[in-house]
Amino acid sequence: MTKLEQLKESLAVVSDLNGAASVLGWDQQTYMPPGGAAARAEQLATLGRMAHEAFISDEIGELLEGALAESTGSPSDSDESCLLCVVRRDYEKARKVPPVLVAGIARAASLGMEVWVQARKDSNFPLFQPAFQTILDLQRDLAQCLGFEESPYDALLDQYEPGMKKSGLVQIFSELKAGLVPLVQSISERLDRVDDGVLHRTYPEADQWAFGLEAARRLGYDFQRGRQDKSVHPFTTSFSVNDVRITTRVDEQFLPTALFGTLHECGHALYEQGISQKLERSPLAGGASLGVHESQSRLWENLVGRSRSFWKFFFPHVQRAFPQNLQDASLDCFYRSINRVEPSLIRVEADEVTYNLHILLRFELESDLVEGRLALADLPEAWNAGMKASLGVVPPNDAQGVLQDVHWSNGLIGYFPTYALGNLLSVQLFEKAQSAIPLLTAEIERGDFQSLLDWLRRNIHEHGRKFLPSQLIQRATGEPLRAVPYLRYLREKYSEIYR
């Protein structure tokens, strides 16, 4: 066996352990009885530790060196070159972090989650503050270990969005904010032009479930290689290119929760199902970054799923599924309902227009925290001031404010920006697909998503983690990530809806 083959074999073992951990994680959130929690935590810790140890082993380092020495002359975008490049990057980063810090971060995250649940319940930020301080300190230590040039935030961000820097975000996000704030303000003056009462009727769970599955199937989600289950928080998980699962939750009093939840996760799942089979059991069998992943979920959820074209096809279906609620509704009324805009407190419930403002605030706050410009004790006040300034609303309590999201409690700092990047990219990709597929709108209007999926497969999905996000975006769209197309898309769509 060549060194490369040996390396691949060793990496496949790591991949098996990670895949096994994902199965355990999926079960934990779908079917596990309450009693299983303690043992599950131990099993996941053991699998995580063994996967980490197997990956950072000297053996992998030697095989990697050997394989790099062997590999001369294969093109830089070949599977092999990309594999070696990605593994070297991952390996060097992983070796920089001492195991004791890895363990400390895991412990702090697990404790942080527990405290956060209680703190949010009681709307008690001071209760959460000490645990959050520990998490923040450890994340700064992590940034020091990983290394950075300009800001420690860069090191954290790079874990989720390889190659992206804080300075790049500042540039894109300030352009985005400059466009969003007046747009939100303008819509805020016309809120009464859209009424979504029709979505708040009683939609039986079983019918919602069946309709969601039908929609996912139409989009191209392969149920021979996936399935949908229920969980408290919707997610997508992958145990292999050929076993990619989604979950959703159902609210019988609000149709969009399950429906757009399914379309969103389906977008993630189409990405994972579309990764080249050749990359199976390798570190390349995953998404290029969280931002690129989110571009896929948002593209299917919003660019497709909240478009008029999509509902030209699906509206008669949804009417048939819920005749008592929708037989007297019009396509136009339904379309406007699912695109209702309202500045609100909770990120996960936010519409397309206001959503990114939530992210921009979190980005500003967490970079201030990481760079030491903001003390944790002052965070709730800064949060509320930021909400007021950008969205015009102020949380009545911290549970609906600074404590609303689980991420920070789990040690995820530098993670939120990827949501906004995904939104921006979704529009760039969709516009590029539209110009590549002249009849795309007509196809969507008759419920045919094959050309779009094929285009995404070729330009994004099949490459897995082969390229850095910036390379992948350049290859697919011919330009870098930009805010302008997203702003233009919002303005066009919402000036029509809100006149």
Place this chain on the structure above:
Amino acid sequence: MTKLEQLKESLAVVSDLNGAASVLGWDQQTYMPPGGAAARAEQLATLGRMAHEAFISDEIGELLEGALAESTGSPSDSDESCLLCVVRRDYEKARKVPPVLVAGIARAASLGMEVWVQARKDSNFPLFQPAFQTILDLQRDLAQCLGFEESPYDALLDQYEPGMKKSGLVQIFSELKAGLVPLVQSISERLDRVDDGVLHRTYPEADQWAFGLEAARRLGYDFQRGRQDKSVHPFTTSFSVNDVRITTRVDEQFLPTALFGTLHECGHALYEQGISQKLERSPLAGGASLGVHESQSRLWENLVGRSRSFWKFFFPHVQRAFPQNLQDASLDCFYRSINRVEPSLIRVEADEVTYNLHILLRFELESDLVEGRLALADLPEAWNAGMKASLGVVPPNDAQGVLQDVHWSNGLIGYFPTYALGNLLSVQLFEKAQSAIPLLTAEIERGDFQSLLDWLRRNIHEHGRKFLPSQLIQRATGEPLRAVPYLRYLREKYSEIYR
């Protein structure tokens, strides 16, 4: 940390890996989409290999030696003494088997299963024969590695029923056979005295499911620490003492399939849920043997679940659950129906009386194969002759004969006898519990199973793998495993039913 503590920590890692593998196995048989199969096989192979390597490591050997040296004076039935004793036994056995043989056995089993599926479908034994020959040869090699005094069969049997020998089986089984054959013959002359037509009506799946859950709950199965799902073949699996799951299958045209399937698996699950929490994450957190495990499933399925007392309580419930089928049936008719006896071809469908004759035949054949007295080419003929001699029926083809069970194709030789041992033990234990709990029958008649469960917890469950089956049986019943109580039980029960 003492050597014992270090040893426990290392064993806990092995336990985590095995628990993780069990989750993957459960998912494979319940929810996994077809596409997931290939990656799942890799993941399970990796977990199995890592658990094996971690267990047979020199480090465990040294810690074990150190812990044994430390441990002087703790009573021989203490958790620690038993742990060291069991780990030494397991470790010495595991170290005797070369990894290349372990891998060969796994490969042959996986290939054997695949060929067997086809061979059974085509009722083509010669198609299966070469794969079976490989399996048999490897099992003989395994017996040589493990070592034995009298028969290579002892070494194989010992994996499933520690401490049991072929000579012991021969003695118990010949007594059993001598009692069963005339009993079966006598009932065969009176088959028309019991008609089970009432069980062959249409029983809707959802109602069967709900009734099964209700019965399991009443028996004491803790759904906070378990759950029931559907699978093609019912099984029980355990990821921890606090996460023990069962599966069943439902036949809408035959009530007993799901009902007694649930009671059977529930018996296994009550055992696993009853293991002392102190043994969690250790090699002692499991059943003493497959025979002892089967005694628990059979006790709840047959001694309890097919008793008149049980149905005195449950018959009105089952009538209410299926009024259209059962409102005109009597308790007596129902009781006789679920205890109908008929010599038949298929082991898994066999009644209490004829069941063990299926096992005895398999035991005779597989010990002849292992000891080289029977050639594989002659197996189908020997099978058919054995069926004729003991049950009076002859399979029309090999699919319904020698190819019916999956076990051999999977490398399980020396495994079948544990089913019969479980049957015998179930009666010994139940009789002992009856004498310890004078009002047991009355309690069962009012749907109260707590005293029985408590007795089993104290005498069997909580000890996990601490004792050898022979020790455990002696402690619980005051006597060794015997065939006489089982024969007496059958004669009494069935002479009443068949008069």
